[in-house]
Amino acid sequence: MSTSEVVELEGHIIDSGLMERAFTVVMDMGGEFEVEEFDVGKHSDEASYCRLRVFAPDEATLHPILHELHQSGATLAAATDATLEPAPGDRVVPDGFYSTTNHPTDVRVDGEWVPVGGIEMDCAIVVSEAEDGSVRARTKVLNAIEAGDRVVTGDAGIRVKPPERPRGSSGPFGFMRGGVSAERPSESLIRRIAESVAETKAEGGDVLVVAGPAVIHSGAGPALAHLVREGYVDAVSAGNGFAVHDMERSMYGTSLGMDVETMEHPRKGHKHHIYTISQVARAGGIEAAVEEGLVGEGVMYECVTNDREFVLAGSIRDDGPLPDTITDAVEAQDAIRKQAHEADLVLMLSSLLHSVAVGNCLPSTTKVVCVDINPATVTQLLDRGSAQAVGMVTDVGMFVPALAAELLE
Structure with missing residues (x-):
């Protein structure tokens, strides 16, 4: 081996699997390593430390190894300033x-x-100077970069701190306690999720719900509306379809043309959703429709009457869409990003596209619960980088009422 570099790992690196992943990265990418120093924390609240020399046959092999180690939380022992380029x-x-x-x-x-500041995945870091002379750094999505911004390049001078799982950690949000399984004890897990929601609210935190139309189709809409009304939900992120079917239920008693009580399809029921869009547009929007009495119940009704923020992001598939639906993709991203950055806990309910979109904007410190009857939805969210998420493969029509019962009773 002709070149090497020393990196350091510090924290709960054994319990969280960080040290094992570091060793695996080096070997899988064609390098070798030598442990120069290793101090093990002897108590549950003590951190461990590992000083690792990484060897590679050339710089072209070493740099990718160091990059992957860096992403896992390793830092170069010889700290240098970050490289900034305009x-x-x-x-x-x-x-x-x-x-x-x-x-x-x-x-x-x-x-x-x-x-x-504003950490999320797949962004650039821009460093600037504040009016008081202090240095500030924050993320910027690529379409927000302006000419002359001082952008961080390379891996030097960057310190990443993945969430850790100290010994003795408990609760559904312990690091690496997530994963996907339909065999989880649902009642006990729902109870613990309810406790986390209640704890978040008690501490003054915000709960964001990402909801798909299946929440309404499955009959879970009234339970979610109750949670909004009682203050357990601070904001809703959804698509055009969710809002349409929620208000269709209020106006016609149907969701996508099906009577949500009898499961029957009334005559012309298949037109109810487009009638709903027309009537809400004629009123001037969702808030106006509520004020006029056209919409008298449901999630959107509770959002308006209780001043809960909602963002409806449009897609190419939308009927109408509603006047409140944001059809500009970049504008919708910015609105979703704002919601995501303000959230302390996120409930993702049967919405693959919206769940992944919001998950991409979340820091790994935000608690996430993803519920879907399709395991692929939960798996895709976790694979995209939201490793802190708790995944439940179950019927959202069962989950939301059960969660509401735990919180409200």
Whole structure:
């Protein structure tokens, strides 16, 4: 081996599997390693430390290894400042820019570690100077980059801090306690999720619900509306279809043309959703429809009457769409991003596309529960990087009323 570099791992690196992953990365990518120092925390609240020298046959092999180690939380022992390069144009980043993870991150500027604000995955880091002279760093999506922005490039001077699982941690949100299984004890897990929601609210935190139309089709709409009304839900992120079928239920007693009580299809029921869109548009929007009495119950009704924020992001498949639906994709991303950054706990209910979209905007420190009858939805969310999520493969029509019962009783 002709080249090497020393990295450090610190924290609950054994319990969280960080050290094992570091060893695996080095070997799988054609390198070798030597442990130069290893101190094991002897108590549950003590961190461990590992100093690792990584060897590779050449720089071309070493750099990718160091990058992967860095993404897992390793830092170079010889700390240097981050490399900053000006963006050559609007929406254009320098070659080799650092693409963020969703983990808390610091950058080293002028010898000082600066926390990166607004952390989310797949963004650039821009460093600027505040009016008081202090240095600030925050993420920027690529379409928000402006010419001249000082963008972090390479991996030097960057410190990533993945969530850890200390010994003795408990609860459904313990790191690496997630995963996907239909065999989980649903009642006990729902009870623990309810406790986490209640705890989040008691601490002044915000709960965001990401909901798909299946919430209404399955009959869970009234339970979700009750949670909104009682203050357990602070914001709703959904698509055009969810809002349409929710208000269709209020106006016609159907969801996508099916009577939600009898499961029958009334005459012309298949037109109810398009009638709903027309009437809400004629009123001037969802809030106006509520104020006029056209919509008298449901999730959207409770959002309006209780001043809960909602974002409806449109798609190419939408009928109408509703006047409140954001049809500009970039504008919709920005609105979703704002909701995601304000949330402390997110409930994702039977919506693959919206769940992945919101998950991409969340830092790994935000608690996430993803519920869907299709295991592929939960798996895709976890595979996209939301490793902190708790996945339940179950009927959302059962989950939401059961959660509401735990919280409200």
